[in-house]
Amino acid sequence: MASRVSVVYLFSVMFFMLTLLSFDTEAKVHFHKWKVNYQTWAPDCVEVNIISINGQYPGPTIRATEGDTIVVEIENLMPTENVVIHWHGIRQIGTPWNDGTASISQCAIYSGETYVYKFVVDRPGTYFYHGHYGLQRSAGFYGSLIVDAAGKEPFTYDGELSIILNDWWHDSTYEQAVGLSSNPFVWVGEPQSLLIDGRGQYNCSTTSHSCNATNKQCSPYVLPVRSGNTYRLRIASVASLSAINFVIQGHKMNVVEADGHYVEPVEIDDLDVYSGESYSVLITANREPSQNYWAGVNVRGRQPKTPTGLAILNYLPNPSTKLPIAPYPTSPLWNDYAYSKALAMKFVALKGHEELPPLQSHRQLILLNAQNKINGYIKWAINNISLLPPLTPYLAAMKYKIKGAYDITPPPDIYSPRDYNITIPPPNPNTVEGSGVYVFTLNSVVDVILQNANTLTANNSEIHPWHLHGHDFWILGYGDGVFDPAKDPLNYNTVNPPLRNTVAVFPYGWTAIRFKADNPGVWAFHCHLEAHFFMGMGVVFAEGVEKVGKLPNVAMGCGLTKNMIDMHH
Ligand code: C2O
Numbered sequence: 001m002a003s004r005v006s007v008v009y010l011f012s013v014m015f016f017m018l019t020l021l022s023f024d025t026e027a028k029v030h031f032h033k034w035k036v037n038y039q040t041w042a043p044d045c046v047e048v049n050i051i052s053i054n055g056q057y058p059g060p061t062i063r064a065t066e067g068d069t070i071v072v073e074i075e076n077l078m079p080t081e082n083v084v085i086h087w088h089g090i091r092q093i094g095t096p097w098n099d100g101t102a103s104i105s106q107c108a109i110y111s112g113e114t115y116v117y118k119f120v121v122d123r124p125g126t127y128f129y130h131g132h133y134g135l136q137r138s139a140g141f142y143g144s145l146i147v148d149a150a151g152k153e154p155f156t157y158d159g160e161l162s163i164i165l166n167d168w169w170h171d172s173t174y175e176q177a178v179g180l181s182s183n184p185f186v187w188v189g190e191p192q193s194l195l196i197d198g199r200g201q202y203n204c205s206t207t208s209h210s211c212n213a214t215n216k217q218c219s220p221y222v223l224p225v226r227s228g229n230t231y232r233l234r235i236a237s238v239a240s241l242s243a244i245n246f247v248i249q250g251h252k253m254n255v256v257e258a259d260g261h262y263v264e265p266v267e268i269d270d271l272d273v274y275s276g277e278s279y280s281v282l283i284t285a286n287r288e289p290s291q292n293y294w295a296g297v298n299v300r301g302r303q304p305k306t307p308t309g310l311a312i313l314n315y316l317p318n319p320s321t322k323l324p325i326a327p328y329p330t331s332p333l334w335n336d337y338a339y340s341k342a343l344a345m346k347f348v349a350l351k352g353h354e355e356l357p358p359l360q361s362h363r364q365l366i367l368l369n370a371q372n373k374i375n376g377y378i379k380w381a382i383n384n385i386s387l388l389p390p391l392t393p394y395l396a397a398m399k400y401k402i403k404g405a406y407d408i409t410p411p412p413d414i415y416s417p418r419d420y421n422i423t424i425p426p427p428n429p430n431t432v433e434g435s436g437v438y439v440f441t442l443n444s445v446v447d448v449i450l451q452n453a454n455t456l457t458a459n460n461s462e463i464h465p466w467h468l469h470g471h472d473f474w475i476l477g478y479g480d481g482v483f484d485p486a487k488d489p490l491n492y493n494t495v496n497p498p499l500r501n502t503v504a505v506f507p508y509g510w511t512a513i514r515f516k517a518d519n520p521g522v523w524a525f526h527c528h529l530e531a532h533f534f535m536g537m538g539v540v541f542a543e544g545v546e547k548v549g550k551l552p553n554v555a556m557g558c559g560l561t562k563n564m565i566d567m568h569h
């Protein structure tokens, strides 16, 4: 009973807030019916099996206005696989069971089963959705979710365009998963292609796979523009591995939004997009209009072995088939990290739109990102624990106090030894698997410092884009080397830090974030590189679980939740 009262209260508060936000326009409900299935597709002209939605790849775009409700009925038609869908960037306030994370918010949707996701999109911005089970995101299981502002925005434009960036392999995600969990480790290598909105062009003469260069599925994506007009281009990345640099030949970009928050406009020639991030950039079609231009993507942060991915900026009325005469777009050197860091630091909250962070935090975590081993198997570990998602979803396990579902010992707040040398491979690379949870006091303020280190390979440290579910966080700062808890916080940006849901930690450096643990539920915080999360690179946060409403039965039925169904009517 008590929980029901609080849910009713929560919903009335939410409703009241949404009424305020919606400027008298009626909040709408958008209903989508999706069938998820395997499908043959040729994203880069090479035929592979992907996971499609209603026969489409990428999946259908969801479009709504802030305050609206989205209802998506998912029917899993794949005969041999379970699914979930995560709504990346949507905080799921009041609906933590619809966050779409297998093992955390719900049981995966079994083959043949139907599940209905229902949630409110409370904030305008550029978002997306993707599978969050195994390596399903890498199998093409993703699409766009765009939320329009109900009121005026702090910039204007004549038209809108939208793309999702991705990297692509010809080996199936099943082969990749087996390789990642084998001893000896089998690495799939660098991607064969980079895709712009699901399209790339592999050189068919260099493969024995079935490949058809004239397949319409792999013709370059077309961005149509009219001379003199300004466009809002929404860009997101669901890449499995690569940091992707986006360039439009001869055109400047003005960054105005990042992860659903307005930023001080930053004019740039090229944009680094890390997996899990989204941006809006304004571009003006101000070049010689008798030509078309290349938009291109290149790998950064890893020695590139993948050709430039291409799309066409099509100045109408030129035909889109008119190929640009310019050379393919180039990006800054892959390992110019100073360039990447300088760019990342340029994004700050837009003046007049800042939401300022609390000046003090109640708790500080320092999370060491290390590559490690368990019985010879390569893993990623955070404070020497490699996350092993349990069979029973945390949300149900915590809400219904199911015993034995996960490790009740919380993982350490700070890594040890404190003099760990981040510049060399781990001297004692043994780690352990774990499923403990960081539990925060509801409404407390939490700082997390992500501390990067050397991998198992000498002189190697990688970029990790970390994504937080259920919250946005302020980026307080980035630094090189080992974070100093006494000195470094003195330089935090508390004046105009950007709110984001994804942030990069650069090689041998640290990144500090702050957030309010104000969203009752259980939330993943993890590296958004698909292989890294699969190998344990993540942690689990929880707050206020006792305030969460009754979980839908269909979110349960796996692990130890089986006995819980219908017990709580
Ligand atoms: Cu887009 Cu947990 O990820």
Ligand code: CU
Pocket: 463, 464, 465, 527, 528, 529, 532, 533, 537
């Ligand atoms: Cu990573």
